[in-house]
Amino acid sequence: MKIAHFALACTLSVTASQACAQLADYPNRPVRVVVGFAPGGAADTVARIMSDAFGKALKQPVVVENKPGAGSSIAADYVVKAAPDGYTVLIASPSSISINPALNPGLSYTAKDLKAVTKITTSPLVLAVSSKTEIKTVADLIKAAKANPDGLNYASSGNGSAPHLGAALFTLLTDTKMTHVPYRGGAPAIQSVMAGDTDLSFGTAPSVLSQVNSGKLRAIAVSTSEKSALVPNLPGMREAGLPDYNLEFWYGIFVPQNTPVPVVKKLYEAATYAMAQPEVKAALAREGTETSMSKSPEDFDKFLVEEDKFWVKLAKSASIAVK
Structure with missing residues (x-):
C-alpha cells in the first residue's frame, strides 16, 4: 500500500509539474479571438484594431474568427465549450453576456459559464x-x-x-x-x-x-x-x-469559466497593453469608440453585476423575447 501511495503521489506530482510548466509557457501558439457578429460590425472592428497589439503583448499571433448569429449567442456557446486554456477568447457585449442568457432559457450556456477578463471599450x-x-x-x-x-x-x-x-x-x-x-x-x-x-x-x-x-x-x-x-x-x-x-455600450473579453487564474491574468495584462497603445486609441476614436479598461478581472465582475440588472430590466420592460 505504501508503494502504491508513493506511486500515486509521484504521478500527481508529475501531473502538477506538467500543468505548471504549461501555464508558465502560455501562450505557445496562436490565440483565437471569437466575435459573435459578421465582419464589418463594431465587435469585429474593435477586435481587428486591437489584435496586432494584443498579439505583440502575448508574443503570439492573434486570429479573429467571426461566428455570427442568435444575437452573438452562437459565438458565446462556442467559447463556453472550448478548452479552458486561454487559446480561445470571446469579445462580447451585453447581449450575449447578460440579455440572452437571462431571457432565453433554451440556451445551452449561462453567464456563469464564462469568466470575465476585462472591459475594453465603451461608446x-x-x-x-x-x-x-x-x-x-x-x-x-x-x-x-x-x-x-x-x-x-x-x-x-x-x-x-x-x-x-x-x-x-x-x-x-x-x-x-x-x-x-x-x-x-x-x-x-x-x-x-x-x-x-x-x-x-x-x-x-x-x-x-x-x-x-x-x-x-x-x-x-x-x-x-x-x-x-x-x-x-x-x-x-x-x-x-x-x-x-x-x-x-461596451465590449469586453471573456474566456471559459475554468480557465486558470494565471492565464486570465496574462490575457488581462496583454489587453491592458494593447488598449494603451496610441495607434489603437486613435483608430478606435476614428470609429467613435474609446478604450475603457477594468482595474482588474474582479473589478469587471463587479461591473457586470450591475450591468446585468440594467440590461435585463430594460429587455423585460420592452417585452423583448430572445429566441
Missing part, C-alpha cells in the same frame, strides 16, 4: 436614419412613428443586441411602435438602412460613422443623454428632446 450608439427618409431630427422621428404605428422599420444586429435594446428604450419613452428587423451583425443591418430596406438603426458607432461621413446615412443623435466627445457633431438625447434617455 454611445448612434441613431441613424436612411437618407431616403425625410427624418432629420429626433422630433421628426417621433412624429413619423406616432403618425404610422409599426410603419417604420428599425434594423439591429440581432435579437437582444444593443441596437435592439436602444430602439426598444426609445419606443418605451416616446410611446411609439416600430417594427424590428434583426440581422446577423451590425454591418448587414446598417447596409439595409443605406439601401432603404429599413428606415433606421441605433447602430454601434464603428458600424455607422464611416457611412455617415460618406453621406450614405443620416445621423441625428447619440444615445447618451449628453453630447459625446467621440461624436461631437451630434446632439445628445437631452438636447434632442428626450432627457430620460441614456444608453452606453
